[in-house]
Amino acid sequence: MARGVTQKDIAQRLGVTQKTVSEAFSARGSAQTAVSEELRAKIIATAEAMGYRRHAAAHALATGRFRTIALVLGAEAVVSYVSPHFLIGLNKALAAADHLLVMASVDDQDERLLSRLSAEHAVDGALLNWNVHIPDRLMRQAAGAMPAIWVNRMAATDCVMPDDRKAGREATEVLLQRGHRRIVYLDAVIAHTPDLHFSRNERIEGFRDAMREAGLQPELMTPKLMSAQEVTESVRARLAQPDRPTALLSYAVDGGVHAALAVERCGLQIPRDLSVMIFEEFPIGTGYDFDYMQVPFEAVGVTAAEEVLAKIEAPQRRRKTRRVPFVYVPGQTLAPPPEQRA
Numbered sequence: 498m499a500r501g502v503t504q505k506d507i508a509q510r511l512g513v514t515q516k517t518v519s520e521a522f523s524a525r526g527s528a529q530t531a532v533s534e535e536l537r538a539k540i541i542a543t544a545e546a547m548g549y550r551r552h553a554a555a556h557a558l559a560t561g562r563f564r565t566i567a568l569v570l571g572a573e574a575v576v577s578y579v580s581p582h583f584l585i586g587l588n589k590a591l592a593a594a595d596h597l598l599v600m601a602s603v604d605d606q607d608e609r610l611l612s613r614l615s616a617e618h619a620v621d622g623a624l625l626n627w628n629v630h631i632p633d634r635l636m637r638q639a640a641g642a643m644p645a646i647w648v649n650r651m652a653a654t655d656c657v658m659p660d661d662r663k664a665g666r667e668a669t670e671v672l673l674q675r676g677h678r679r680i681v682y683l684d685a686v687i688a689h690t691p692d693l694h695f696s697r698n699e700r701i702e703g704f705r706d707a708m709r710e711a712g713l714q715p716e717l718m719t720p721k722l723m724s725a726q727e728v729t730e731s732v733r734a735r736l737a738q739p740d741r742p743t744a745l746l747s748y749a750v751d752g753g754v755h756a757a758l759a760v761e762r763c764g765l766q767i768p769r770d771l772s773v774m775i776f777e778e779f780p781i782g783t784g785y786d787f788d789y790m791q792v793p794f795e796a797v798g799v800t801a802a803e804e805v806l807a808k809i810e811a812p813q814r815r816r817k818t819r820r821v822p823f824v825y826v827p828g829q830t831l832a833p834p835p836e837q838r839a
Contacts, residue, residue: 502549564596567620577626586798622805644808651695657801660820661696664790665703676833677744681716684748685728732759743834744772750780768832788828793821
């Protein structure tokens with residue numbers, strides 16, 4: 498049986514010590530090394546060319562690290578939304594730091610949930626992706642069982658979240674800059690999705706902040722637990738009033754679609770009679786080219802990787818929550834208000 502390539506073989510090929518080769522691998526993805534970046538890159542490239550495979554178990558024994566991060570999800574999909582683009586960003590950032598990602602869908606009744614991950618599943622740290630209905634026992638475990646960072650949850654420390662309040666303000670400012678003054682905010686909680694994520698209140702507060710700073714009264718349309726047809730009718734009724742709004746800002750793409758249907762029923766047009774702007778990650782398949790504030794899930798994934806790796810290095814240190822900004826993506830649903838075009 499052929500002998501595998503060893504670190505000693507790599508060292509001999511390059512004319513360096515075996516210790517130098519070992520340090521280059523141990524420091525991969527970290528700036529804390531005496532090996533220069535140029536030499537480290539040369540060692541890694543040579544190792545790959547020679548077909549070297551690091552012995553994961555031996556490396557873990559030597560360093561006490563498995564170079565593996567767990568993304569922890571609830572057993573029910575409603576509590577742990579995961580965007581594909583979040584996973585793309587997370588995987589890219591962890592791979593760049595020579596770490597692997599595993600996903601664990603767990604029973605939130607388990608009193609030793611996080612300690613089991615650490616002790617039984619070779620995990621160095623965890624990203625906790627509970628968005629609503631967070632169990633008290635999980636909150637307690639996250640305080641000390643293993644290095645952990647929350648994702649898409651509102652907390653003061655050890656958390657990565659989209660900056661929804663800032664996005665609400667910035668979206669409103671886009672409409673104000675176009676000349677709109679009668680702006681309504683729509684957040685329709687459809688009957689089959691009653692659970693409220695923190696982003697709902699945060700976006701509304703951002704809208705209120707911008708409107709009040711402009712000396713305007715914020716108008717909210719927040720019909721609760723209605724059918725899609727009832728939401729559309731609610732918007733249609735508002736547009737039929739003499740002081741109808743010239744712009745509508747919606748919590749998500751479904752509200753934008755309800756608004757578009759209501760506009761059609763009133764014999765009006767977007768954006769000639771009503772400008773519409775939404776918050777969404779990628780609003781495709783609607784038939785409308787909405788202007789939108791893009792939910793930054795890929796950037797949240799990258800930031801989450803950075804934070805959990807930093808938490809592993811200093812597990813006792815509370816890390817300040819990082820809020821990731823949205824990006825405005827122009828479309829075809831904004832125009833100046835009708836009175837400015839008359």
